[in-house]
Amino acid sequence: MKLLGxxxxxxxxxxxxxxxxxxxKTDVAIGGIDNNVIKNAEGVPYIxxxxxxxxxxxxxxxxxxxxxxxxxxxxxxxxxxxxxxxxPAQNNEAGPTRLYVxxxxxxxxxxxxxxxxxxIFSELELTYTEGKWENTINRLTSKAVHPRQQERVPxxxxxxxxxxxxxxxxxxxxxxxxxxxxLRLLEDDYLGGNGxxxxxxxxxxxxxxxxxxxxxxxxxxxGKEIYTGSLENFDGExxxxxxxxxxxxxxEV
Numbered sequence: 001m002k003l004l005g006x007x008x009x010x011x012x013x014x015x016x017x018x019x020x021x022x023x024x025k026t027d028v029a030i031g032g033i034d035n036n037v038i039k040n041a042e043g044v045p046y047i048x049x050x051x052x053x054x055x056x057x058x059x060x061x062x063x064x065x066x067x068x069x070x071x072x073x074x075x076x077x078x079x080x081x082x083x084x085x086x087x088p089a090q091n092n093e094a095g096p097t098r099l100y101v102x103x104x105x106x107x108x109x110x111x112x113x114x115x116x117x118x119x120i121f122s123e124l125e126l127t128y129t130e131g132k133w134e135n136t137i138n139r140l141t142s143k144a145v146h147p148r149q150q151e152r153v154p155x156x157x158x159x160x161x162x163x164x165x166x167x168x169x170x171x172x173x174x175x176x177x178x179x180x181x182x183l184r185l186l187e188d189d190y191l192g193g194n195g196x197x198x199x200x201x202x203x204x205x206x207x208x209x210x211x212x213x214x215x216x217x218x219x220x221x222x223g224k225e226i227y228t229g230s231l232e233n234f235d236g237e238x239x240x241x242x243x244x245x246x247x248x249x250x251x252e253v
Contacts, residue, residue: 001095001168004247005213007176007226009163013047013104013191016201018132018152021051021192035193036151037129044111045128045153047191049101052161055191056101056182057083063185078175082165098166099179104159120156130154152199161204173243177236184231204231211243213250 021038037045060079061070070079071086075093084097106128114121114128125131131149165179166172183204190200207230212223224246226239 003214004167004170004172004251005211005216005243007165007167007243008210008212008223009161009165009179009207010210011161011207012107012205013159013161014203014205015153015155015157015159016203017155018130018199019047019157019192019202020150020152020194020199021045021047035149037153039128040105043127044106045157046106047104047159047161049103052104052191053083053099053101055186055189056099056179059182059185059189060178063181078178081172082175082178095168096166098168098172098175100164100166102162102164104161107158107160110156110158114157121154124154126151128153150194158205167243167247170244170247173240173247176240176243180231180234180236187231207231207234209234209239211246213247215250 019037020035022035038048039045057069057079060082061068064070064079066079070077073080073085073092073094075081075095077094080092080094082098084099085092085094111128113119114124117124129151130153132152163179165176187201187203189195191202192200194200207227208225209227210223211226212221215221216223226242227234
């Protein structure tokens with residue numbers, strides 16, 4: 001396999017409803033919150049790349065009708081090629097994972113609004129998060145039991161995300177549609193915990209997709225912008241043909 005180029009997706013993840021991706025209980029700064037969200041060393045919540053990648057993989061496996069994690073390692077398997085297998089190299093026809101998902105950090109402008117309690121964050125309880133009481137209803141008595149407080153990143157929060165997709169084989173260009181497809185699936189699913197309770201609805205906005213070929217890296221070029229706009233309006237077929245054309249031209253030079 002030979003690296004032909006990289007497709008880089010950058011943009012924003014907006015929390016449409018409260019977002020809860022669990023962290024360590026040692027992070028709890030305010031008493032009474034049983035389930036806190038994951039934060040970085042500065043105490044700012046973020047979306048781990050592993051959480052986002054794992055959810056995208058799970059959605060593609062469901063789309064393909066699989067009930068368990070695919071580890072077949074076959075070259076023709078889109079799941080194993082895109083997301084990796086964890087198999088020894090000698091048994092892995094699919095090769096190395098194509099998809100790198102970076103941690104999505106809280107947008108700086110949103111971070112400042114939260115710190116200053118501005119706009120929609122004017123009533124935010126904590127610096128970057130809110131607390132929401134949850135309970136279980138006893139169906140025999142109709143009484144609420146086991147009350148607990150869940151920490152959430154509030155609706156309206158925006159995270160900067162970055163995904164890198166490696167093109168190692170010509171067929172990887174065709175498989176890129178699965179990456180876009182799983183992002184679209186996620187918008188109608190949920191990220192993090194408590195999805196059935198209304199948590200974790202997200203939207204991908206302000207996308208920029210850039211192709212950087214090996215020659216771009218050699219010459220210090222910034223690459224070719226393939227698409228800028230919304231996820232909804234992305235034309236996968238047009239982008240695929242454009243990527244194929246650029247890769248072919250540079251391979252022939």
